[in-house]
Amino acid sequence: MNPFTLALLFFGLLLGTTITLTSSHWLVAWMGLEINTLAIIPLMAKQHHPRATEATTKYFLTQATAAATLLFASTTNAWLTGQWDIQLMTHPIPTTIIILALALKIGLAPLHTWLPEVLQGLDLFTGLILSTWQKLAPFSLLLQIPAANQQVLILLGLASTLVGGWGGLNQTQLRKILAYSSIAHLGWMLIILQFTPSLTLLALITYVIMTSSLFLIFNYNTTTNINSLATAWAKAPLLTSIAPLLLLSLGGLPPMTGFMPKWLILQELTKQQLPMTATIAALTALLSLYFYLRLSYAMTLTITPNNLANTTPWRLPSMKRALPITITALSTTLLLPLAPAMLALVTL
Amino acid sequence: MFYVMCIFMFGLVFGLMVVASNPSPYFGALGLVVVSGMGCGMLVGHGAPFLSLVLFLIYLGGMLVVFAYSAALAAEPYPEALGSRSVMLNAGVYLGGALIGASFFWGGWFDGLWPTADEAGELLMSRADAGGVALMYSFGGLMLILSGWVLLLTLFVVLEVCRGSSRGALRAV
16 A cells, blocks of 8 residues: 555554544544544555455445444434533433444444454454454543443453353354453453443453464464464464463463452452352353464474474574564553552543 | 425424334435425424525535435335335324324423514624524634534545445345
8 A cells, every 4th residue: 555545544543543532522532433443444454465355344334334323313412411521421211322333333242243253354453443442432431421320331241251152152253262261351441341440441452462462473474274373383383382471361361460450350249248149251262262272282282293394494594573572561560569550540 | 385384394293203113225315305395394484594595505406415315325125115015104203102192291392482583782682593604703713623524524424434334244235
């Protein structure tokens, strides 16, 4: 793509998220979300094969529907309460409609069906932007809406953890696995939203770091399914050895960073007298852990017997960028002892 | 006046139903024309004639006309309208949904008029629709620049998506 167009589109992505993050008026927030949708459309279609075009079309339709619903709900709220402030929403009907519209925007169950197919049609770098950057703006709105006693939030959260775990079990394509893992993590973020919004923000930040490390490793190895993952050990043995730690961190196992949000969320749910919700969330996280373990098994724990006829790729010099992988992989494994500092960082 | 507003509102919902029931693009554009026309009439009834005129000129007379021309380029040998079964089914479902929704919110559709004059700051009073244009260029300068920039971004997005002839599965020609 023409570098000027590319720069304009990336600037559009930056601008859209910034506008939504800094807005207090619903119309301005909607504008930022639409700028984000517009700017990422050519980035998604830039490979110009039918699968990418199909993914772009599906993404555009779902995001436009969600943004239109958001607009209608905020207009209804303005009609009923006379003001457009995000943090002063009191009427339950527009609040619930806005929560559902934002759930469609980020891909929470049961409004998740577009996410695996859209991610599958994209290359890994664009998929990374979709899974991380495009979630920031809707979450900033979800964090600001006063959500008190909303059953819909807990239902969305538990459905997402269940669907994210269950749907990912039958996948062999890595991008679809990452899509379902995204759905599951978004579910965890939403469960605790009405009790401790800072834990939602913590879960979001840790999820962004963890999934970035995985996307970048798969991009480095140029693998998109489990079969090619099984022979990726020859490309970068060091990445192969740390990948299980990253996958288990996504699965939420201590002593990696991924344990931090799950632990704090379960603790907070228990304090709020919701042990059943906590149990269901923890049990559905086991389903996700199974396919993370399967990926570790294919990538690291087993090496298929084969003879290499030529020089293994890791012996040859590589021009690929390794710094982003370094930063995100280290953060994914080592940040658990910093839990008090991170919690202080995200306390709203 | 009451009856004219009723006609406008029923026409709006009927036009929306025509658009949403998935006919051929020609009839969808016709539905959009009806929707925007009725909407403009309702704006007049609520005290914003200038806004209604601007909407007619720019939206109906500018953008919808261009869309109608583009739809005319995509020729269909057997265009489907309300006569075909699938379109009629969709239309029936949406009409039913509209009736149910109307029954929920039946009382008080004409509650509250548009505030025809408003104040901003200490020394400024503006008429609602025409004064809004002046405000857009003064207090709302940042919004104006942002909206103009977004339109430029949309232009580049559309040009980038449709670039190249018949490559990319988006254009057949």
